[in-house]
Amino acid sequence: MNRTFNFNAGPAALPETVLLEAQKDLLNYQGTGMSVMELSHRSKEYEEIHNGASKKLRKLMNISDDYEVLFLQGGASLQFSMVPMNLLTEDTVGYYVLTGVWSEKALEEAKKLGNTAVLSSSKDENYRRIPSLDLNQIAENAAYLHITSNNTIFGTQWNSFPEQLKVPLIADMSSDILSAPININQFDMVYAGAQKNLGPSGVTVVIMKNHLFERSENSLPTMLNYETHRKNNSLFNTPPTFSIYLLKLVLDWVEDQGGIEGLAEKNDKKARLLYHVIDESSGFYKGHAHLDSRSKMNVTFTLPTEEMTKDFLNQAKEDGFVGLDGHRSVGGCRASIYNAVPLEHVAKLAEFMEQFKRGY
Missing domain, CATH: 3.40.640.10 (Type I PLP-dependent aspartate aminotransferase-like (Major domain))
Structure with missing residues (x-):
């Protein structure tokens, strides 16, 4: 399955x-x-x-x-x-x-x-x-x-x-x-x-x-x-x-998983993957949080327009990514990368984000 x-x-x-x-x-x-x-x-x-x-x-x-x-x-x-x-x-x-x-x-x-x-x-x-x-x-x-x-x-x-x-x-x-x-x-x-x-x-x-x-x-x-x-x-x-x-x-x-220390190491890697895509996107993806306050559990970001955001979320859903809609009070996108989210899945999302940007 x-x-x-x-x-x-x-x-x-x-x-x-x-x-x-x-x-x-x-x-x-x-x-x-x-x-x-x-x-x-x-x-x-x-x-x-x-x-x-x-x-x-x-x-x-x-x-x-x-x-x-x-x-x-x-x-x-x-x-x-x-x-x-x-x-x-x-x-x-x-x-x-x-x-x-x-x-x-x-x-x-x-x-x-x-x-x-x-x-x-x-x-x-x-x-x-x-x-x-x-x-x-x-x-x-x-x-x-x-x-x-x-x-x-x-x-x-x-x-x-x-x-x-x-x-x-x-x-x-x-x-x-x-x-x-x-x-x-x-x-x-x-x-x-x-x-x-x-x-x-x-x-x-x-x-x-x-x-x-x-x-x-x-x-x-x-x-x-x-x-x-x-x-x-x-x-x-x-x-x-x-x-x-x-x-x-x-x-x-x-x-x-090596206890909390082992999970922390994996969580750092997952967060770095997504924030790297955001930071290297020349403003295509814009993170909501200040650099010194960024969450390693919930990565929030926006795209240049609402239309592009809607397109991003629709394409992501077609490719099997679920739950990326930002909260209704904030909008944009949100990737929740809690302990149980595999590093491989986060890497797939980072790859999708880069491909989507190239498509524009």
Whole structure:
């Protein structure tokens, strides 16, 4: 069966070996006579999957016992609400750095629940770069500083993170988690929807320092309280078992690729291929992001006219490239080159871009 060249922004490409493994287990997981989707979430077989996923993530990211790993639902969008619900206490302020649509949405939800402030923003430049920060502007009553590490719509990414903060640092890493090594100890909380680098949609990973759980009040709705999920090993209610199973397979695959370091090397090569075509096109392709803020996960660019863009996307689709349309709020084109997108597919896209330019 022919596989397409999948550059979708999310749900995104999954490793082919992971899909084949899941296909093999689909009807009969390890001799149980049941699919993973049919296993009880209280069964020994599922418990091994659940705990195995947590253990493997801890190993890959060097997560210490100072943190809890939670498997939740609702995507990053629910975390936009859960973070301030649990952590934005009375008389404190949640600080946000605006770098795109998703950081805006996170701020909008926090405003409904408490006091907020924008520490920095690049909105006036149509989010072409990661803005500089003046950490001295953070007041003593700050509850946390929230950032979005990679911005899928605008194609920008943080190359380094704030250090020596006196307040908890929280990051939405939905679109670049596991793509390059990070020092998890810089963060008090990291969360990520799985559907870009971790697995399929349906599960959200939350990595959270133990001290933050102390802020979760008993008055919160049970399912919106982080403490509920910590106490119950993310098994208070039925979890998205099949999504967590696939997450575990993806984490095994990451390990087989040489871990996060191995993937980072491949991701660098993929990004360089596309940005080289853009930079050497004499303006035919124009990247949206500033050079120092370019994303290695989402390469965004425009062509000289809308008609040429439409022609580019139509020809690309005919040649088997899927998901290259830019987000409706930005337009142009976007190639999402997450961990599971093979280097060979990115090379094919770079070749197509060069051929298309020559045709004009």
